[in-house]
Amino acid sequence: MPQTLYDKLWQSHVVRTEADGTALLYIDRHLVHEVTSPQAFEGLKLAGRKPWRISSIVATADHNTPTDHWERGIEDPVSRQQVETLDANIREVGALAYFPFKDARQGIVHVVGPENGATLPGMTVVCGDSHTSTHGAFACLAHGIGTSEVEHVMATQCLLQKKMKSMLVRVEGKVGAGVTAKDIVLAIIGKIGTAGGTGYAIEFGGSAIRALSMEGRMTVCNMAIEAGARVGFVAVDDTTIAYLKDRPFSPKGEVWDRAVAYWRTLVSDADAAFDAVIDLDASQIKPQVTWGTSPEMVVAIDGQVPAPEDFADPVKREGVERALQYMGLTPRTPIKHIRVDQVFIGSCTNSRIEDLREAASIAKGRQKASNVRRVLVVPGSGLVKKQAEAEGLDKVFVAAGFEWREPGCSMCLAMNADRLEPGERCASTSNRNFEGRQGNGGRTHLVSPAMAAAAAIAGHFADVRDIL
């Protein structure tokens, strides 16, 4: 019987199955960061248990770390304690690799894993972080877990899981100039909604997905969770294999050849059946901007803020009213008329080298608008930062009046000092526009790196296609 990629990933990890289909799934890679792990390490210790396989663990500190003045250390004592707790736990327990605060390879866990070759096709990858779906770009079965499950994986190298339904999101055709992976995934979320993928594992396919770089595919898979799906992935092809060659933890020599032969099988069979199929025409996708407090509240740059009466469902209508009030927006305002106070370029969605190149190409030779208080550019990792500096991107940003920072999660969730003030409006390349996400009372509009840079220059949302 023809199999989907999900069938293959699932089947190859089942240790045993309960009568109701609940399976014990073997976990290959466990990514660990400081926020969701302390209680798991403590639980393990209290029960007198040891980690099952230390070599599955790759750890880094990212959520709490500051993005400037590293010489001062972590000034917030509560944040510092959490990072020091991770240091102590990894020191005691061990790991395949640990990239602590200030390490040359430290960074956002979902950037660090792939760039070091610690994320390989066919793996199950888990992390106490919902954006673990990012790793699906490598044809991994990758998803976020809670802290109890972090402890469960440490103790048993397995997770209790029920097989999800399968969804194929097929994006065919060619996107226009200035339209990026971020716009593709925002358009998908706009179409199916933030609960559209609940209960599904999403395979992203079609010629527009195939045409994306690994960085672009990571952006798309990253936001599967914003479409409600814990898991999103892309089949293996030449792009996948070329990216992985010679990464620090990628296999080498004869083992590499064996691995590649296996990885080539990680595609859905031609006649495989999905529980749901969604089709998008890439040529119709325009640069996207969210206007509300849920990622599904999204329109194209040439659109306008909707009105509550556009929505028939009363619960939805009320949600729109509440979002408009929180966002301080009037119905029918053209998106291009919305002015921004801050711009954030970073996060596990858009902080890789390609994202920074994209933003720099817009910023080059231009200046931040005077009404924009601050533009933060936060690379995803120390390695991304180094690469960007080698290409001179940092100089482009600084010349444009942007701030070039140290790597970390930063203002995506504002656990460190980078945040919006109440009422401030931000063009952000991150993944969530929830109330208070980037700071209490802050107003977030999700966009691509190019669109964020364009907003920084114009002082309001602008169509990047007019600037190119």
Next chain:
Amino acid sequence: MRAFTALDGLVAPLDRANVDTDAIIPKQFLKSIKRSGFGPNAFDEWRYLDHGEPGMDNSKRPLNPDFVLNQPRYQGAAILLTRDNFGCGSSREHAPWALEDYGFRALVGTSFADIFYNNSFKNGLLPIKLPAAEIDELFAQVAITPGYRLRIDLAAQTVTRPDGKMLSFDIDPFRKECLLNGWDDIGLTLRHADAIREFEAKRRIEQPWLFN
């Protein structure tokens, strides 16, 4: 894990869709390295008029009188009535920890985000999915009935309304069994340690690159 068998509890209605885990427990409280004490900060940004930070004396903070959980009639609620896609967003288990610590033992709604749904079971917090029409009726009944309570029987998979109408819900048999008995997942899984070791040994031969 705390067992859940049956519950007769006061119902509080939270009538909005897509309640995300950032709303349930804002990020500044995630800096804690403990798994308890999150209840006073559940729904912090909606519940209080000022901005909350870890270490504040929450009993002295100004409450938002418009937030539903602050209304006198819902004090002591053990069941939260919710709408679509409750618990969406981040995987933070601090969300069910906060709800449980606040005093909720069950959630009743149309749909829950996958990771949140899973996390709830690990903490003896029972998320119950019911059809939209039944949820609409529950919201309508709660609104006009002070002291509105529901009886939940996990073994029978039923929710009973004060008017006697019984609603049935689905739940995976394995989850149900674990929750009824309060079993520790890890202990349960470790009973299969030999099977895991065998699987791992085979994998090590077939895909050695996974074990460097």
